[in-house]
Amino acid sequence: MARTPKPVHEQFFDRDPVPLARALVGTVLRRRLGGQWLAAKIVETEAYALDEPASHSSLGRTPSREPMFAPPGTLYLYWSRGGPSLNLSARGSGDAVLIKAAVPHVDSVSPPQALEHMRTLLPPLANGPRATHRLCSGQSLLCRALDLHVKEWTGLRFDPARFVLEDLGDRPELVQARRLGISAVRSTGLPWRFVHREHVRSATKNPLTRRGAAQGVDYWMLPSGG
DNA sequence: CCAAAGATGCGCT
DNA sequence: GCGCATCTTTGGG
Numbered sequence: 489m490a491r492t493p494k495p496v497h498e499q500f501f502d503r504d505p506v507p508l509a510r511a512l513v514g515t516v517l518r519r520r521l522g523g524q525w526l527a528a529k530i531v532e533t534e535a536y537a538l539d540e541p542a543s544h545s546s547l548g549r550t551p552s553r554e555p556m557f558a559p560p561g562t563l564y565l566y567w568s569r570g571g572p573s574l575n576l577s578a579r580g581s582g583d584a585v586l587i588k589a590a591v592p593h594v595d596s597v598s599p600p601q602a603l604e605h606m607r608t609l610l611p612p613l614a615n616g617p618r619a620t621h622r623l624c625s626g627q628s629l630l631c632r633a634l635d636l637h638v639k640e641w642t643g644l645r646f647d648p649a650r651f652v653l654e655d656l657g658d659r660p661e662l663v664q665a666r667r668l669g670i671s672a673v674r675s676t677g678l679p680w681r682f683v684h685r686e687h688v689r690s691a692t693k694n695p696l697t698r699r700g701a702a703q704g705v706d707y708w709m710l711p712s713g714g
Numbered sequence: 715c716c717a718a719a720g721a722t723g724c725g726c727t
Numbered sequence: 728g729c730g731c732a733t734c735t736t737t738g739g740g
Contacts, residue, residue, distance in 0.1 A: 543719085
């Protein structure tokens with residue numbers, strides 16, 4: 489008998505963006521679709537704050553960015569470079585966490601069939617089937633694998649009936665690094681990216697194996713539990 | 715118009 | 728497994 493997902497308490501989201509980004513790594517997103525619970529464990533996040541040029545909120549308060557200013561735990565989805573991205577608003581108005589990568593999660597609630605459903609939601613690759621550990625290894629891949637669309641979801645909150653965040657007790661060691669994909673003029677160089685140590689190969693880019701990457705310079709190890 | 719918090723295929727190591 | 732070119736789609740200037 490499959491149990492029902494147990495969502496985190498609302499208060500989980502009431503943290504500053506960096507602590508929230510750290511706390512989210514290791515938690516599980518579940519999305520009810522077609523009678524099954526699709527599931528993905530978050531393995532990579534990035535924090536963004538209102539007062540730094542890298543954040544969308546710093547570009548101004550427009551209708552599409554309004555969810556970044558909404559109460560903690562509000563979903564902010566945007567479209568960029570041909571794909572959607574999922575963020576959660578944090579404690580400070582204009583602060584948020586970008587969910588950058590995840591790995592499919594299988595258990596009694598989300599059986600292997602749900603994982604295969606996720607695979608079908610992604611466009612086929614030229615060379616053979618998509619590796620399971622790369623099913624959600626990017627912010628747009630994750631949205632597609634969970635069938636999250638910008639227009640339908642942005643501005644909403646988690647919903648116990650169809651989209652939940654669950655804490656299954658994973659308290660991983662984290663790799664901290666600089667955020668990715670930010671243009672030079674808007675970059676602050678802040679190391680506000682957090683990757684699950686055991687799932688670095690499922691991150692957007694592996695922070696440990698980049699050419700010349702050095703501990704204490706390009707990345708930092710954060711012990712389990714913070 | 716076009717930069718943007720991206721993804722893929724391909725050539726190389 | 729990495730770097731780079733190429734393709735992506737759209738909100739907002």
